[in-house]
Amino acid sequence: MAYADSPKYTLLYHPGIPGRAEFIRLAFEATGTPYTDLANSASDGYATVRKACIDPDALSSLGDNPPVFAPPALQVKGEGKGGGDFLISQTSNILSYLGPRLGLAGEDEADKLWVGQVVSTALDLNNEVHDTHHPIAIADYYENQKDEALKKTVDFRKNRLPKFFGYFERMLKWNEKQQGERKREGVYLLGSQLTMADLVVWQVLDGLFFAFPEEMKARTEEFGLLLGDFYGSVKGEKGLKGYLESERRMKYSMGIFRHYPELDRQS
Amino acid sequence: MAYADSPKYTLLYHPGIPGRAEFIRLAFEATGTPYTDLANSASDGYATVRKACIDPDALSSLGDNPPVFAPPALQVKGEGKGGGDFLISQTSNILSYLGPRLGLAGEDEADKLWVGQVVSTALDLNNEVHDTHHPIAIADYYENQKDEALKKTVDFRKNRLPKFFGYFERMLKWNEKQQGERKREGVYLLGSQLTMADLVVWQVLDGLFFAFPEEMKARTEEFGLLLGDFYGSVKGEKGLKGYLESERRMKYSMGIFRHYPELDRQS
Secondary structure, X not given: OOHHHOOOEEEEOOOOOOOOHHHHHHHHHHHOOOEEEHHHHOOOHHHHHHHHHHOOOOOOEOOOEOOOOOOOEEEEOOOOOOOOOEEEEOHHHHHHXXXXXXXXXXXXXXXXXXXXXXXXXXXXXXXXXXXXXXXXXXXXXXXXXXXXXXXXXXXXXXXXXXXXXXXXXXXXXXXXXXXXXXOOOOOOOOOOOOOHHHHHHHHHHHHXXXXXXXXXXXXXXXXXXXXXXXXXXXXXXXXXXXXXXXXXXXXOOOXXXXXXXXXXXXX | OOHHHOOOXXXXXXXXXXXXXXXXXXXXXXXXXXXXXXXXXXXXXXXXXXXXXXXXXXOOXXXXXXXXXXXXXXXXXXXXXXXXXXXXXXXXXXXXXXXXXXXXXXXOHHHHHHHHHHHHHHHHHHXXXXXXXXXXXXXXXXXXXXXXXXXXXXXHHHHHHHHHHHHHHHHHHHHHHXXXXXOOOOOOOOOOOOOHHHHHHHHHHHHHHHHOHHHHHHHHHHOHHHHHHHHHHHHOOOOHHHHHHOOOOOOOOOOOOOOOHHHOOOX
16 A cells, blocks of 8 residues: 555554554544554564564664654654654553544543543553463563462452452443433443543453453452443444454454463352 | 632642652642642541542542542542542543643643653553562562562563663653754753653652662663663752652652562672
8 A cells, every 4th residue: 555545543563462452453443443553464564563662772763753662552644743654652642642533532621531540540450460470570481470370360350350340330330320311322431422441441351251251250240230231332332343253353362361271260 | 728728739649658649749849839748738638538549439539520449649629520629540641631731741742642651651660660579469468479579570670670771761862862952951851851751760760779779779880871860860850859858758668669678689
């Protein structure tokens, strides 16, 4: 595709895994926004990602943009300081940039900030999930930290999950009360339509269903509003439904969400 | 103090420790912005913090604001939806709200987003520091996870610290190149004056000097631009200098930054 015809947004991430980029993909997909998923669409795409986001010696990134700590990053055509492409990184930062631009940040400044606080909380949970299988060393194998992973995961399932789930349920109840009789087409965390908060919380829940099926089955009775109503409602959102059934939606494997039966709840 | 005369901003956090609220305090102090540090200034202040930010059953917070997952939170007088007080939470979210309002987000939209990505990266490092002494269970004692903490910290000092420090140094070098001959009064990560990025990175470095003095001494040779020039320059910033010497600046103790000699580099 010629540069002039290419989408405005390009996503830079590792190929083949949903990972932290999945939050950004969901925002594009739910709103029908065209984007290029570089490492998954061009044969030399990942070489560009590596140069822009992973090179530990890079003193700049894609022209005059500042260096990037780690992927994901988002390239925005023509929005850079000198008229070139703009590059930003860090998941929460990218989501806060895209939120208002894609209509996923609610209706006013207060909504936008509240969306930000739910997104931030859900990304913290996402990090904690990652740490269940890598509690000691991020760059080492799971097999070399299995004992610690089991200890960490037992605490995570017992203490952390209900704390996060309880908070998200309280948000749903708060919003229900705020909205009152206002027309809504689904179950939302904030306001009367889909926001980034719904997408990010949903994605973490979906990953948890994959990683800890037994634990999540047991928790669904306790947190039915979140794990039943909300989870199902977002999954059926127009725009999202088609994506989730498409080949663009990648399978969980060895990323953040991993299914190790020994870490799941034992019946 | 009568409500009408009280500062616009109130910080809600645990009393007696710098913690995650310190990033917010630094922003107020560096800019000479009046604020109330509720739990540290009123005898019943922490009761309000607990009710607004810690009660696991709260279905709203300070009037009609949504529930809060955990402190810190920021109360802004009269900025709420119905004209009441506005309450937001999550450190990165609060900092992104205050950044432009306190003149700590650079000069334009691109600066603001780049400040956000550096802040976000530094807060990730902050979380990793916390996990060095609590790799298994956040709510359990260090003494019950000492073996795992040592393993985690050895990896952190060896692999993670240099990755973060290298990135911050590359930001400093990138900015130096961008600014060229432009007049600056200090060493900054972005632009020609102090931003939230400088404050947050500085605070994490300062905590690291307390927690791991031997490791930081050894690293200072390698990362002189960051740990020498930048660290010293921000520390001497007008506004910050007085605060750091005041009694308002609390001592590190049993919070995020803890000095356990057995976890530090062994000479």
